[in-house]
Amino acid sequence: MSMAKSIRLWYSIHKWTSLVCTAFLLTLCLTGLPLIFSDEISTWLDDDPPYAVLPANAPLADLDHLVDVAKQKYPEQIITSAFMDDDEPQVIIGLAPSWKESEDTPDSNHWIKFDSRTGQILEESKPAAERSMNFLTLMMRLHIDLFARLPGQLFLGLMGILFVLAAVSGVALYGPFMKKLEFGTVRKGRSSRLKWLDLHNLFGIVTLVWVLVVGFTGALNEFSTPLFALWQRTDVQAMLLPWQGAPPPNPKEFSSLQEAVITAKRAVPAMTVLSVSYPGGRFGSAYHYLIWAKGNTPLTSRLFSPLLVDARTGSLTSIIKMPWYLRALEVSRPLHFGDYGGLPLKIIWTLLDLITLVVLGSGLYLWVARRKAQDERVNRLIQRLNATSPIPIDGIRETA
Numbered sequence: 001m002s003m004a005k006s007i008r009l010w011y012s013i014h015k016w017t018s019l020v021c022t023a024f025l026l027t028l029c030l031t032g033l034p035l036i037f038s039d040e041i042s043t044w045l046d047d048d049p050p051y052a053v054l055p056a057n058a059p060l061a062d063l064d065h066l067v068d069v070a071k072q073k074y075p076e077q078i079i080t081s082a083f084m085d086d087d088e089p090q091v092i093i094g095l096a097p098s099w100k101e102s103e104d105t106p107d108s109n110h111w112i113k114f115d116s117r118t119g120q121i122l123e124e125s126k127p128a129a130e131r132s133m134n135f136l137t138l139m140m141r142l143h144i145d146l147f148a149r150l151p152g153q154l155f156l157g158l159m160g161i162l163f164v165l166a167a168v169s170g171v172a173l174y175g176p177f178m179k180k181l182e183f184g185t186v187r188k189g190r191s192s193r194l195k196w197l198d199l200h201n202l203f204g205i206v207t208l209v210w211v212l213v214v215g216f217t218g219a220l221n222e223f224s225t226p227l228f229a230l231w232q233r234t235d236v237q238a239m240l241l242p243w244q245g246a247p248p249p250n251p252k253e254f255s256s257l258q259e260a261v262i263t264a265k266r267a268v269p270a271m272t273v274l275s276v277s278y279p280g281g282r283f284g285s286a287y288h289y290l291i292w293a294k295g296n297t298p299l300t301s302r303l304f305s306p307l308l309v310d311a312r313t314g315s316l317t318s319i320i321k322m323p324w325y326l327r328a329l330e331v332s333r334p335l336h337f338g339d340y341g342g343l344p345l346k347i348i349w350t351l352l353d354l355i356t357l358v359v360l361g362s363g364l365y366l367w368v369a370r371r372k373a374q375d376e377r378v379n380r381l382i383q384r385l386n387a388t389s390p391i392p393i394d395g396i397r398e399t400a
Contacts, residue, residue: 014169021162031143061119063258160219200362217332248286255314
């Protein structure tokens, strides 16, 4: 392929991938800005009741007691999960009318928040009709699925892939178009469009690595639901073959949650047990507690290991080795949000996000300006031809 044809091909790829994804990428960049600081904003907006003032080494409440309290308040419902916060002294118990309703009608899910030391109820989620969406939830839903759930996730995943293609094709064009100019040149003495073209190229090449990382990891995150479904249908089902055909335990047969968590901690002593999914969930087992543990360093704290504990006997069934695609998904999350290196990295991520907004906005401006310039050139040509032709050219164009 000749150089001219290659450039035309890359130009077409860059133009159309950019045009298709730009509006959605602008939305993702804008909503991503507050999500970078989600922890800080959550603390700032937090109006929950204060925790009891206790010594740092105060013993934790028994998880079985917290589950019993939740059951007493909602005797007709099931426990779906338990979350043991490792940052705040709280335990959140999830409930639902049934697993079917939990999956078919997500608004039926609710929770009770306990002080993890005293066992006192701190807060309960409001009924679905009374719930109001807070700022961070609004930003997260727009960022993840545009309020369209799985179809929205898959669509934004496709936009992420187009974004990566736009970046790669931009690199392919950068060399031929900028080879006669020094790096970083911005031609200010010419037209406004030319100045913005130089800025677009400069900011695009400077943020290239970040754009590729964030674009690829963002697209990967959007495919998390089908990836977990694949894991459920393959690896998890293979592990559950010994229980195939056996009746699952009913809630009255469940062993102690407290003992299940202790068993998991003994199995992975270098990790922190974070949450438990009760038997019956879509992405778990009908026969086991699915317990999630995470590492204790800034990077490994984003890497999770699931364990299966028999819900009847409380014995450890297995420590599950996550498949490569879920490991890649886990690694992609901190890279995407830049929340594993403290406030300095968050500030860097914010600056790069703002520069990317300029790249996207300038690209849209350049396309509009180019079309406007082309229309003006056509109009000037028609005017010149009309001035020399006995038959109006624009009249011919209208009747053609």
